[in-house]
Amino acid sequence: MTTKRKSTKPHRRTANAPENSFVAGGFAPAPEDASILRLDTKPRRLLIGGKWVAGASTRETINPATGEPIATFAIAGPKQVDAAVAAARRAYEGEWSALPAAERGKLLFRLARLLQERSREFAVLESLDGGKPIRESRDIDIPLAAAHIFHHAGWADKLDYAAPGRRPRPLGVAAQIIPWNFPLLMAAWKLAPALATGNTVVLKPAETTPLTALLLGQLIEEAGFPPGVVNILTGAGQTGATLAAHPGVDKIAFTGSTAVGKAIQRALAGSQKRYTLELGGKAAHILFEDCAIDQAVEGIINGIFFNQGHVCCAGSRLFVQEGIADTVIRKLKRRIETLVVGDPLDKNTDIGAINSPEQLERIQELVAAGKAEGAECWQGPQTLPRRGCWFAPTLFTGCSQSHRIVREEIFGPVLAIQTFRTPAEAIEKANNTPFGLSGGVWTDKGAKIFKVTGALRAGVIWANTFNKFDPSSPFGGYKESGIGREGGLHGLHAYLDLHHQSPTMS
Ligand code: ADP
DSSP, X not given: OOOOOOOSOGGGSOTTOOTTOOOBTTBOOOBOOGGGGOOOSSOBOEEETTEEEOOSEEEEEEETTTTEEEEEEEEOOXXXXXXHHHHHHHHIIIIIHHSOHHHHHXXXXXXXXXXHHTHHHHHHHHHHHHOOOHHHIIIIIHHHHHHHHHHHHHHTTOHHHHSTTBOOEEOXXXXXXXXXXXXXXXXXXXXXXXXXTTOEEEEEOOTTOOHHHHHHHHHHHHHTOOTXXXXXXOOOHHHXXXXXXXXXXXXXXXXXXXXXXHHHHHHHTTSOOEEEEEOOOOOEEEEOTTSOHHHHHHHHHHHHHGGGGOOTTOOOEEEEEHHHHHHHHHHHHHHHHTOOBSOTTBTTOSBOOOSOHHHHHHHHHHHHHHHHTTOEEXXXXXXOOSXXXXXXXXXXXXXXXXXXXXXSOOOSXXXXXXXXXXXXXXXXXXXXXXXXXXXXXXXSOHHHHHHHHHHSOOSEEEESOOOOOOTTSOBOOSGGGEESOBSHHHHHHTTEEOOSBOTTTO
């Protein structure tokens, strides 16, 4: 599972460095202290009806930077799924619905504050379990998760204003299935709107990254949420499938691969269940000749190498206008050479570990396909650690629209570059994809921003920036990127029944 590459810059790693001691791009190592975690060896349990209970079996979660196990966690079987859905229903029909909305808000505010207080612990655990750089989990994942909970806490007692003229009601029990790329942030994106709107939840984290959701479960208890309002079932795809198909669930919120999203949609056909699906992406990042090139290069780097490219809205297809293509590619390569790839817990690290051996294999397979189909591959000179899952930052030039690396989501640090001459050509190529989640446009001209962003078929489009997230801004896709939005008013509506008119407004 190790990708070994010949270094063109031998000084980046001392010749006799012990295995897996990383030398961060010439900087002295600056590791975050992992002892804050107080990790114990007891198997992690499932949170059902306010009690921590055993599952049907257990599984280990692995640190992808070293390949070593971190903890054992429970796999929920059909019995536990039943119990969790029943507990969520009891809580919904009992204590939770009886609680004044302002009290729901207070619980969410308390949860957000507890998360902020323990943010360092969460950041270390997120990086250890998932492989992402501590700089990102510390500065992005955890603060954004808290921001999302704060934002929705404020909505809890103001829902009439979220849907004027209606009398919004919760849907009931929400099943929420989340992926491994932003484990805590996705848990927050799912839990906060569901709880603010008065639903109860059964949450299923991904099998390679269950730990921060379980720690969040402890904070949910500490905050004082009534038992059964949030139930957490760890497990793999089978647990997710059982939960999504459970007859006791009123709403399914899923974030993950397009293939699983389609399977869930098929399973739900003909049922009354509401659902939102946030699936894959293949974002076009478009650079016009009149853009600020250096800023755009930073945007491209952030767009594709943030979180090792494990980002559904990653800017994975770059379209550069012909006149600046050579300059942009030269600057990109120079910038990539400065990226620090290594220990996720080192504060210097820009690119951490690939989340799992399975994901590494998928990236390797698609990169091999890119080469075989005739695109030209260039990789950063970083020497990769010997143990664990790693992939060097990679660019492909000479790509055509038919190449797999242009059509398929790679979900890794791999950028496919193409050129264009006119805005119309850029738009046509950008839209020539089954996905439609995000996009980026770089130009000095405001009118061009409006023209191009209006023509791109994607749910979120950034102009002269990339990867900006805010709880008040809806996020979601078109076509095979999914259905529904998370965040903002759209995200609230996805957890509300809006069919009842307010008597004062009728
Ligand atoms: P990826 O391919 O990126 O790992 P998946 O879609 O497989 O994404 O996983 C996202 C989430 O969906 C995880 O929590 C996973 O356990 C869950 N999952 C996988 N298969 C299914 C399924 N058939 N039904 C419901 N959930 C599933």
